[in-house]
Amino acid sequence: MRIQKTSALASLLGCLFLYSGLTRAAENAPPAIAQVVDATIPPLMKTHDIPGMAIAVVANGRTYFFNYGFASKQSRQPVTQDTLFELGSISKTFTGILGGYALSQGKLSLSDTAGSRLPALQGSAIGQATLLQLATYTAGGLPLQFPDAVNSGQQAIGYYQAFRPAFAAGERRLYSNPSIGLFGYLAAQSLGQPFDEAMEKTLLPKLGLSSTYIRVPASRMERYAWGYARDGKPVRVGPGAFDSEAYGIKSSAADMAKYMAANWGDVRDADLRQALDASHAAYYRTGDLEQGLGWEGYRYPVSLTRLLAGNANEMAFQPQPVSWLTPARPAKEAVLLNKTGSTNGFGAYVAVVPSRKIAVVMLANRNYPNAARVTAAYRILAVLDSAGLS
Known part of the structure; x- marks a missing residue:
């Protein structure tokens, strides 16, 4: 469906779709999940002027997709679970x-x-x-x-x-x-x-991700969302030194849901399972944050206050003392793993509790505060846990 900005009625319909519309796929979600997502995401988008968001909630062996708004404000192309978003620093995982x-x-x-x-x-x-x-x-x-x-x-x-x-x-x-x-x-x-070759030809296929890229191929560009900078102009990430390694991956909610499942061991390749364990292990602690390889972990359950502290600006911009864990804490304990990711036009967040097999993926085509992302995801995860949906 395309909504053209040709009349006041079309504009109104666009606003209604942007802030309250769910895809048909989400209609199959349990009421508790549907209610918390629909009560959380549209107000978040309105507050931060986010054109489009793709949400994946993984619980009890099933994935539920909630898609809001537009991948492009210019074309009014709606977001779907197959829309490609820039992951920013989630690429580090x-x-x-x-x-x-x-x-x-x-x-x-x-x-x-x-x-x-x-x-x-x-x-x-x-x-x-x-x-x-x-x-x-x-x-x-x-x-x-x-x-x-x-x-x-x-x-x-x-x-x-x-x-x-x-x-x-x-x-x-x-x-x-x-x-x-x-x-x-x-x-x-x-x-x-x-x-780029090691990632796109070795690791991503092993993870079962067929719609995740460093360089989006021409045949998939129509699915690549436009990000929106602070001035409202459409933007996509440009090349830079070691950009692929640090912030270069683009993916969809559908593929990221598969990625979440892989991170609680839903893979057959023994070497890949060992690789995932190595990335989840805690090598040191700074505050409540336990640092893995790309992933940042917290002993689970964790309070929202502690999770917000670990994702605060100070953790990104200021040096923090570390306490090394020798040996490293193994990956199998009850932890919440999370990562934020941003580029000039995109903001993303993922959180997964491997021991409970629950996860939330939040992809947006505007960069907005980490605290808002973490709070929204935490609210959804709390419902998954308390409602016995894990």
Whole structure:
């Protein structure tokens, strides 16, 4: 269905669809799920001026999709569970699993140093950091983003060679695209493939994801939503140094629901299960947050206050002290795993409790505050848990 902006009536219908319309697929959801999602998401969209959202709720072995609004304000193309959204930093969870897969193949060790894996970094300060430190943002203070002048992989290597740590490796967490970006680059290199190829031809097929991409193919561009920047202009993510590794994946609610199920062990490949376990394991604690490979975990059950604290701006922009867990906490305990992701025009959030087999996926084509995402998802998860829907 396309709603054209040709009259006042069409505009009214568009608003009604944007803030209250559900797809037919969601009509099969249990009343408790349908009520909490429909009471939570449309007000969230209105408050933050979000054009479109795709929601997947996974519980009791079933997935329920709720689709609101538009993938494009210009064409009035409605969101569906197959609409492609930019995942932003949720991509880091895929990078962590790829590293875990290389680990399961015996291609690398998390104790390897960056310099031992990449001769160009031998003798540099960052070359002494371990792959685990790179993957968990503790390599000495690599910043959130590369400087504007760094636009290619080769320029990134030069940046790493010149980097001077702000503090000792392993001492503090400073959330960083260059840090996990280098980890992903080295993990793919250990598998003998460029990162994009290792992800799109090895890991994503193993996860059973057929509508998840780094580079959206021409045949799927009609499903790729437009994001909307703060000024309201349509925008999509552009290329950057190690962008694929840190924030480059695009996916749909349908594929992300499958991804959630994979993360509670719904996979047959033993090496992939080992990779998932490695990504879920807690390597250190900072506050209530337990850091995995890409994933960020909390002992479950967890209060909303603690979950909000772990996803607060301070955790992304300020260095945090860490307490290493030796050995790492295994992945099988009761935890909530979550990750936010943003680009200039998109905002996403996923939360999964593997031991209860419940999950929420929230994809939006506007970047909006993490606290709003976490609060909305927590409200939905609470209903899944309390209503015995897990």
